[in-house]
Amino acid sequence: MIINPKDQEILLSINDLRIEAEADDGWHPIVDGVSLVLRKGEVLGLIGESGAGKSTIGLASMGFTRPGCRIAGGQVIFNGSDLLKLPKRQLRSFRGTRIAYVAQSAAMAFNPAHRILDQTVETAVNDMATPRKEANANALDLFRELQLPDVEQLAHRYPHQVSGGQLQRAMTAMAMSCRPELIIFDEPTTALDVTTQVEVLAAIRKVVAEHNTAAIYITHDLAVVSQMADRVMVLRHGKEVEQAPTREMLSSPREAYTKSLWSVRQMHKPAEPRQDAVLEIRNIDATYGRGAITVLDDVSVSVPRGRTLSIVGESGSGKSTLARVVTGLLRPSAGDILFNGVAVPPVLKSRTREQLRQIQLVYQSADTALNPRQRVRDLVGRRLDLYFGLAGREKERRVGELLDMVELGSRYIDRFPGELSGGQKQRISLARALAAKPELMICDEITSALDQIVQGEILKLLTRLQRETNVTYMFITHDIATVKAISDEVVVMNRGKVVQQGPKDSVLSPPYPDYTERLLRSVPEIDPDWLDRLLAARQ
Amino acid sequence: MKMLSEPLCGTTPKQSPKAIAVALRRTTPSAWFGVAIIVLYALIAIFAPLIAPYGETEVVSSVPYGPWTQQTFLGTDQLGRDVFSRLIFGARNTIGISLAATMITFVVGVSLGITAAVLGGAVDMLMSRIVDAIMALPQLVVILVMLSVVGSSVFNLIVLIGIAGATNVFRLARSVSLNVTVMDYVEDARVRGESLVWIVFREVLPNILPTLVAEFGMRFCFVVLTISALSFLGLGIQPPTADWGSMVRESATLISYGDVTPLLPAAAIAFLAIGVNFVVDWFLNYANGLRDDH
Numbered sequence: 001m002i003i004n005p006k007d008q009e010i011l012l013s014i015n016d017l018r019i020e021a022e023a024d025d026g027w028h029p030i031v032d033g034v035s036l037v038l039r040k041g042e043v044l045g046l047i048g049e050s051g052a053g054k055s056t057i058g059l060a061s062m063g064f065t066r067p068g069c070r071i072a073g074g075q076v077i078f079n080g081s082d083l084l085k086l087p088k089r090q091l092r093s094f095r096g097t098r099i100a101y102v103a104q105s106a107a108m109a110f111n112p113a114h115r116i117l118d119q120t121v122e123t124a125v126n127d128m129a130t131p132r133k134e135a136n137a138n139a140l141d142l143f144r145e146l147q148l149p150d151v152e153q154l155a156h157r158y159p160h161q162v163s164g165g166q167l168q169r170a171m172t173a174m175a176m177s178c179r180p181e182l183i184i185f186d187e188p189t190t191a192l193d194v195t196t197q198v199e200v201l202a203a204i205r206k207v208v209a210e211h212n213t214a215a216i217y218i219t220h221d222l223a224v225v226s227q228m229a230d231r232v233m234v235l236r237h238g239k240e241v242e243q244a245p246t247r248e249m250l251s252s253p254r255e256a257y258t259k260s261l262w263s264v265r266q267m268h269k270p271a272e273p274r275q276d277a278v279l280e281i282r283n284i285d286a287t288y289g290r291g292a293i294t295v296l297d298d299v300s301v302s303v304p305r306g307r308t309l310s311i312v313g314e315s316g317s318g319k320s321t322l323a324r325v326v327t328g329l330l331r332p333s334a335g336d337i338l339f340n341g342v343a344v345p346p347v348l349k350s351r352t353r354e355q356l357r358q359i360q361l362v363y364q365s366a367d368t369a370l371n372p373r374q375r376v377r378d379l380v381g382r383r384l385d386l387y388f389g390l391a392g393r394e395k396e397r398r399v400g401e402l403l404d405m406v407e408l409g410s411r412y413i414d415r416f417p418g419e420l421s422g423g424q425k426q427r428i429s430l431a432r433a434l435a436a437k438p439e440l441m442i443c444d445e446i447t448s449a450l451d452q453i454v455q456g457e458i459l460k461l462l463t464r465l466q467r468e469t470n471v472t473y474m475f476i477t478h479d480i481a482t483v484k485a486i487s488d489e490v491v492v493m494n495r496g497k498v499v500q501q502g503p504k505d506s507v508l509s510p511p512y513p514d515y516t517e518r519l520l521r522s523v524p525e526i527d528p529d530w531l532d533r534l535l536a537a538r539q
Numbered sequence: 540m541k542m543l544s545e546p547l548c549g550t551t552p553k554q555s556p557k558a559i560a561v562a563l564r565r566t567t568p569s570a571w572f573g574v575a576i577i578v579l580y581a582l583i584a585i586f587a588p589l590i591a592p593y594g595e596t597e598v599v600s601s602v603p604y605g606p607w608t609q610q611t612f613l614g615t616d617q618l619g620r621d622v623f624s625r626l627i628f629g630a631r632n633t634i635g636i637s638l639a640a641t642m643i644t645f646v647v648g649v650s651l652g653i654t655a656a657v658l659g660g661a662v663d664m665l666m667s668r669i670v671d672a673i674m675a676l677p678q679l680v681v682i683l684v685m686l687s688v689v690g691s692s693v694f695n696l697i698v699l700i701g702i703a704g705a706t707n708v709f710r711l712a713r714s715v716s717l718n719v720t721v722m723d724y725v726e727d728a729r730v731r732g733e734s735l736v737w738i739v740f741r742e743v744l745p746n747i748l749p750t751l752v753a754e755f756g757m758r759f760c761f762v763v764l765t766i767s768a769l770s771f772l773g774l775g776i777q778p779p780t781a782d783w784g785s786m787v788r789e790s791a792t793l794i795s796y797g798d799v800t801p802l803l804p805a806a807a808i809a810f811l812a813i814g815v816n817f818v819v820d821w822f823l824n825y826a827n828g829l830r831d832d833h
Contacts, residue, residue, distance in 0.1 A: 327730050348729060356732040369723040373745035383731060436731070 011181055011214045012038040012061060017074035019056055019065060019238075030069065031056050032238040040181065041212040045229030045246070047219060047261065049451040050422060053238040054218045058184045061216060062099045063091050078182070096123040100175035104187040106167040110159035116167075117155035120174040128178055135177065142173040145210070146203040165196035169203055176207060183208070185217045189224060193314040193478060194522040201227055201524075202535055220451040222261055223524035226250055227531040234258050246528055261452055267485035269463060271504040274304030274489065278440055278472045279326065279359075284335035286318075286325055291333065295321045297496040299335075303440065308466065308473040310483045310504075312519065313493035319476045322493075323442045326474070327361050340439075357387045360433035364445035366425035370417040376403070376428055377413045383435040402431040405468075406461060423454035427461070434465065442474045447482055459485045480523045484508065492516050566821060573817025576810055584630045591624035596779040604793060604800075614800055617789055622800060625781040626807060632782040634811070636697055637762040643701025644758055648708025649751060653739045655709070656716035657725070667713070670706045678703050679768065686774045696775060700765055704758055711754055715747040749823070756819035760812040767808055783808050 019031040031053040038044050046054045059065060061076055063083030076083040078099065083091060095101075103109040110119060120142075121135035130138075136155075143151040146169040159167055168188055175183050188204065189197040205228060208215050217228045225232055225246070232249045234241040234257065242255050253259050279302070286296035295318045303309045311319045324330040326337060328348035337344050339358065345351050363369035370379055380399045384390040390398055400410035406427040417425055426446060433441050443462070447455040463486060465471060475486060483490060483504070490507040492500040494515045500507055512520065521537075524530060583590060592612070593599050598619045605615035612623040655663040673681075682699050689695050719725065720743060728742050767784025769775030776782040778789075783804035790801040 329726065329730065348732075351732075353732050356730065361727070361730055363723045363727070365723065369727060371722075371724040371742055371746070373748075374741075386731060386733070 009040055010037055011040045011042075011079060012036075013075075013077045014057070014061060015075045015077070017057065017060060017076065018072040019053070019060060019069055020072045021069045027070070027072075029072070030238050031060070033074075034235070034238070034240055035074075036233060036240075036243070038182070038214050038216065040214055041209075042231065043208065043215045043217055043229045045217045045219065045225035045232040046235060047222060047225050047232060048235035048241075049220060049453050051237075052235040054220075054235055055186050056238075057235070058101075058186050058216055058218050061182070061184060062095055062101060064095075093127070096180075097127050097178040098180050099182045099184070100178065100180040102168075102171050102175045102183060102185045102188050104190055106171040106188075107159065107164060109171060110167060112159055115156050115158055116162070116170050119159075120155075120170060120177055123174075124177045139173060139177055142176050142207070143170065145207050146170075146173055147199065148173075163196070165192050165200055168192060168200050172200075172204055172207065176211065176213070179211065179213075181214060183213055183215045185215060185228075187219050190219065190221070194480075194524075195314055195518060197224075197524070198522045198531070198534065201531060204228070205531070221524070222452070223526045223530075226526050226528050227524060234261070250526060250528065260456075267456060267459060267481075269308075269484075269486055269488075271488045272307060273503070274307055276305050277302045278305040278340060279303040279474070280336075280338040280341075281322070281326065282336045282338065284322070284325055284332045284337070286321055286330055286332045295496050296325065296332070299493075299496070299498055301491055301498065301501065303472060303474055304489055305439075305472055306466070306470040307488040308462075308475055308486050309489045309491060310475045310477060310487035311491045311493060312477060312480065312483055314478060314519070316495070317493040318496040319493050320444055321496075323361065323444050323474070323476055326442060327359060328356075353387065357383075357436045358439045359442065360436050360438040360440070361442045362429050362433050362444065362446050365449055366417070366422065366429045369429055370425060370432075372417050374416070375413070376415050376417075376420075379417070379428060380431050380435055383432060387436055398435070402435055405434060405465065406431045422450055423457060426450060426454075426458055430458075430461070430465070434469070434471075437469075438471060440472045440474060442476070444476045445478070446475075448477065448479060455482070456485075462486060480508075480520060492519065567824075569817045570821030573814040573821070576814030577818060580630055580634060580811055580814070583627055584634045587627045587631045591621075591627040593621040593624040595625065595628040595781050596620065597624070604790070604798075613803060614798075616786070622786075622790075622803070625786060626783070626804060628781040629783045629786060629804060630807070632776055632780055633763060633766065633784070633808070636693060636776065636782075637759060637766055640697045640700040640704070640762045640766070641755065641759045643697065644704035644708050644762070645751070645755060647702060648705035649712045649744070650739065651705070652709040652712025653716045653743050653747075654735065656713045656720050657735065657738055657743060659720075663713075666709075670709050673703075674706045674710075679765065682765070682769065683772070683774055686769070691774050691777060693776065696766065696769070700762055704762060704765075708751075708754065708758065712747065712751065715750050716743050719743050719746045753819050753823045756815045756822075760815055763808055763811060 014034065014036045017031055017034050018029060020027040021030045034053070034057060036044065046057060048054055056066070056069065060071065061078075063076060063086065065071055071084055074084070078094065083094065110116070117136060117139055120139045121132065124130040124135040124138070125132050140151050140155060143155060148154055148166055148169055154162060154166065162170070172188070185204070189200050192200060201224065217225060219225050229246050231243065232246050233243040234255070236257055241257050242249070242253070249258070281299060281301040284296050284299045285294070287294050299318070299322060301309070301311075301322070311322065313319045321330065325332050328344075328346065328351055331346050337346065339355070344355055348356075377396070377399060380402055381395050384395050384398050399413060403410050403412055408424060408427050408431070412420070412424070417428070420428065429446070447458050450458065459482065462473065466473065473486070475482075477483060487504050489502065490500075490504050491498055492507065492515065499513055499515050507516065508520070521534060599621045600611060600615045600619040602615060603617045603619055605611055605619065607614045611621050613626070614622050616622055616625065651666060655666045682703055685699050686695065725738060725742050728738050733742070766775050766782070767787070770782055770784030771788040773788070775784055778785065786804040787801055794801050
């Protein structure tokens, strides 16, 4: 990706863009006076926490706003014409053909009722009047360029028949099919596993560079943006924090906020040796669909008391299934679970309330884990009432204490989940689990839906809570930075089997088994040359 | 929208006076019209003895099918009773009985529907097939046959219509609940050891309530129509009790003489249905708006 931005002409310039969103009490600014310039063939990275206005700016550069938002001022000049002033009909002729958009979830962006190829060429055939045969041939070429396997077959499949990573690449091909001058990538790899992410990143970067397409790359992951972008803009609360060429930004960020963005990646907890095990999982087998699919194959894991055991692996490795088996949601077909040396019944219904209390599960998405029609008071308080019979003032006081423990404070007691931010919701989930005074908390990807800064705060909170209450964490994650930040011991899983188990420092340092090595190497580093080195090493 | 509303919600916690103000601002003219009709009907039903100039079964004139006069505002029926008074008392019976039947419909349909969704598997299968079997028979015919077997009393009427209508509500509650039962918070309730009753009424029910309230309005209209149809056929509310359906039947012959009197009770039913539907439409919009905000 060798470009000299100065030589290229300006493709897109946004001047003093202001966008407002409607709330019950009027309009609030969500993008406040952002300006940027994008030259032909240049890739601009937009980073920032959620709510920073990244996606809003991305959409506005196509002259589009989400429902409930309005553009209050500014210009979006694309190739000399102000998109905000164009009539809708003319604007439509730009979208898809000259400016394209790649959404975060390809699975949601594709129509499940049409074949991948037909959707890929739709814009080219309908808006550009390309003959279908030619468009199909072009699309197949693009699929090949994006290194999709078995292109001919894959093109005629339906979206649900291919993997997430393949679909994401197909969507990039869809965006490229009309040879647009500008593509907006809105977190295209956030929903993917690290190993898949590498493929998609490499493919996108290659195609964008070869076709000299300009791109806006939106992400909250600094490591990803440093691979993809020539220039990076940091946003916060709808305003620009700073903007610089990628290398310059990485080597010498000016603003404190920018520095804090990658603090999680540098968090490190010294591993402590284990004393005894709180939970022993012995030779567990588990299947779905009446034995049709084996998801856990002879899994044995020992969870050290008062420590954090991280379970890492790609999606489909069986790590969440293991959590379901431990909580009793899924009956294992063989094996034992020993809690404090005593075997617990394999199914939920035969466990006593006391046994249920001791193991608490915290979910990945607080949005679906907190009942939207219950107030914080009830969400947190229910366990107090259920397990300890607390009521009235006593319960209220304890809920307040728990909210203080998770650094929220009792003024949140009457809120509904919808009135809290993502990080606050996850804190409520933690408070709710802590209410049971559990010995073991199973945290299933609890930080992966959060942006970097909030992730860091939650991890610090978890570490502090462990120090104070000596609770044990079984921490399920696919993010190695998180593992480094929190764990004492690590289990690596692949295809339902345990690949490796041991103290963090020994698992995360060489020599590795093959799978661990591949997993570790796929984790992006904040280094613009990382992807190049990785790809070079593969060949 | 989630991303956009987060910071806003964080800074301005919702207070109830403000929520009420927002609700009022979002109320459309048609909704106000609907509310006005419902309130008017409710007042008439409650204060019927005070408003009506004559008693429900009081014969005020020796002339059957008397004309509209000063004393008998809307004329008299086949027995010389005041049509206006009977219309007012009819509100009481029609609305009261319909409301009771709709309540039964919902209590039975919703609790069984959610239970089927939460339990799933064989229980769901069995309950759904039974409901399918009941629904395969024409509702009105089933009610007619049952009424002729057990006899037509107000109590039997309410119970039979209630149970027949519950099949529809069961299907609705079940299918809406299926979207809720897959949520992690329902699983969390299971993991922490909650009873079925708690999961059905505390975890699932509040989340499907908007749909159910909307359906309540619709069901209520259907029940009014069913009762009227049954009364028209002579198996509904028995004379001399006044109700709108039987009033239409009793004075139906008049229509061939160009008299509008038989249309009045029919119009009363129609207005109620329109009013309820306006309010339901508004509520659906309002509930959806709420969901968008979060």
